[in-house]
Amino acid sequence: MARIEALTGNESAARGAALCRPDIIAAYPITPQSSVVENLARMRANGEIDAEMVEVESEHSAMSVVQGAALAGARTFTATSAQGLALMYEPYFRMSTLRLPMVMALAGREMTSPETIWGGQQDSISVREAGWIQFYVEDNQEILDIIIQGYKVAENEQVLLPVNVCYDGFYLSHLIERVEIPDQELVDQFLPPRRAEHVILDPQRPMAVDPMTPGHLLMKYRRDHLEAMQAALAVIDAVDAEFGRFFGRRYGGTIETYRLDDAEVALITIGSTTGAGKEAVDHCRAQGKKVGLIKVRVLRPFPEQRIRQALRNVRAFGVIDRSVSFGWNTGALYQEVLAALGRSGWALPSISFIGGLGGADITLDHMLAAAEQVLALAENPRYDSPTIWLD
Amino acid sequence: MKLSDVFWETEDLVSPGLSACPGCAAELSLRTVLRILGPDTILGIPPGCMAGAGAVGWNRLSGVKVPVTIPLLDNTASLLSGIRRYYLRQGRKNVKVVAFAGDGATADAGFQALSGAAERGENIIYICYDNEGYMNTGFQRSSTTSKGSNTSTTPVGQLSQGKTQHKKDMPLLMALHDAAYVATISPAYTQDFVSKVEKAAVVRNGLVYLHVFSPCPTGWHFPPEDTISIARLAVQTNFFPLWEYENGRFRQTLAVSQPKPLAELIRRLGKFHHLTEAEIADMQDWVNHKTELLTRLFAAREDLAP
C-alpha cells in the first residue's frame, strides 16, 4: 500500500530517488538543495537505502563521480542548484553527450550576481542547450513521481539521455505538502535495473570511450542526440501513461492544459507558479472571462507540436517566465513558444511577463493582472507588446 | 623475478605507433605501467600528450588494449572514483582503476579533485607523468615547471629569465594527504619503477599516488636519445629523489651517496640555457633544502611510527 506523508520538496526528491535504487549518489551541499543530500545520507546511515554515497568536495566532482559510475554501468543520482550547476557545467555537458542516462534533481535558484540564494529558474534555463531532458514540476508529489518517471525515460534505449527534474527552490524545496509514496515493489516493477549497453568501461569488454573525433563523425553524434531528444517527446508521454496505470496519477506528458478547451486567451506557465496561474484562471472563469492555462512540463525537448495544438483556438497568450533571455529583452520560455508558432508560419498576439526572480513572489494578483492584459490584447491585437515585469 | 623476466612474461598493452615524440619518457612509462598492472585495468588519460598521442584510441586500431577513456582536464580523480566505487560495489575488487595524467591535469586543474579523492581514501591508482609543463598545448608553464624554465608562457626576454617560482612538490603534498601509498619513480631506474607499481597494484586501503619524472626532449630541448641519462642525472643530482611513503612513514628507495652538482643537469637542458651562475646556485640551494627536508622525513620514521 502506498503511504501518505507530509514532505518538503527536497524530502520528496530524496524519497523519489531512493525508490529508484541508485547504485551511486554523489552530491555537494548548496541552498536550497542541501537537504536532498542530507536526507539521502540519513537514509543510508539508517540502512534504509543501499546506495554508495560519495561525499565529494564540489559539484564538479559530484557530476564527475556519477559520470564515472555511469560509465561503469551504475544507476546514479545527484542534486544541485545554481552555482553548483554552473560549477559542474563541464562534466554536465559531457553526461548528455556521452548519452549516459541518470536523473539529477535541480532545486531552482537565481544565478549570482547580485548575490542571492533565493529561488528562480535562471540556473536550469541557462543550460537548456546542454543536451539534457528538462522537466519542470509544480508540486512535491510531482517531484517524487517525475524522478521515477525520469529514470524510465532516461534509460529508454531510444532516448539514453540524462534528465533534470527542476523544481522551484524554497517554493517547493522547503514547502511541506501531502505526498503519496508508492510501494517499493511496484516501483521495482515499473523501473527494472539499468542495463548499460552502448558504452561501458569493463576489462571483460575493453573499449575506448571518447577518442579524438573528427567533425563528420561528431556531427553524426549530434544528429543522433537531436533525434533522441525528438524520440523522447513520445517516450515521455508514453511513460506518463504507463505511470498512470501503475500508480493512478498522470501529468499529461510534456504539457498539461487547464480549462483551455473553450478559452479565448491562454496563460503559459512553467514550474510552481502554475498553482497561482490556475487559481487566476478560476477567478476569471467565475467572472465569465474565457481564460485557460498551459503548463509547460518539459522544456527540453520542447513540445513544439503540442504547444501549437494547445494554442490553436486562442486569440492571444501570455507567458509567465521566472527567468530572462538577456538578448531578447523577454523571458526565456516566451521565445521558445514564439519559435514553436513561427515554425508553422503562424503568429498570435502575445506578451512576455517576467517575475519571481531571486525569490520574489508571483502572487494571484500578478496572475490576474497578467490575464487582464492578455484579454485586453485579444481585443486590440498587436504583435509588438513590450515585456511586462510582475514586480 | 628478474627484470628481464618481467618484461619477457608481461604483454605490452600499448599499441605500437603512438604519435608521441621520439624519446618521450611518458610513453615509455605508460608501457611499463600497463605491463605490470595487466589487462584487468581501466585507464583514464586526461587531455595532454598521452591522450593527444592516441593512447585513448579507436578500438583495435590504436591506443591501448585495456578499457580507456579521456576524463576532463580537471576531473580525473573524481571520474575514476565513481568507476572504482561501482566496481567495489559489484564485488569486483581486482579491477584496477588507474589514472595516467600529466602534471597540469594533476597539480593544477585537477588538484582539487585529486585532493578530495585522496582525503576520502578512494582506492584508485593515480599516476602523474611529470614533464614539467603543459606540453600538449605547446609547453606552457605549470606549477611543477622548474624555476628558470623557458616556456611559452614564461618566455625568456629582456625582462624575463623564465619561470619565477620553484616547482610544486606534488609527491610530498600527496604524502601529507595520508594517501595509502605514495612513490616517486624514474624511468631510469626500472627495477625500482617495477617494484613500486607492483606494490601499488595490491593496495586496497586508499589512494595510490605515483609521481613519474618524465623528461620531454621536445619541450626541454635535449636530444631524444638522452632521455634516460637525463632521468638518471635528475636522481643523481638529488633533483628528483626516489622514495616512497606508506603507513605514515617515508622511506628512501635509492640512496645517492655522492650527489652530482645540479649544474650538470641544468647545462644539458635547452630550457635552462639562459640561466646565470647565480641562478643555478639558487636552484642548487633549493635542491639542498629539499634534500635536507627529505632526509629528516626519512629519519623521522622510527619516532613517528604510529
Ligand SMILES: Cc1ncc(C[n+]2csc(CCOP(=O)(O)OP(=O)(O)O)c2C)c(N)n1
Ligand atoms: C578545462 C580545460 N582547460 C584547458 C584545456 C586545454 N588543455 C588541454 S591539455 C592541456 C595541458 C595538459 O598539460 P599536462 O596535464 O601537464 O599534460 P601534458 O600535455 O604535459 O602531457 C591543456 C591546458 C582543457 N582541455 N580543459
Ligand code: SF4
Ligand atoms: S612533447 Fe614531450 S611529453 Fe609530449 S609527447 Fe613529446 S616528448 Fe612526450
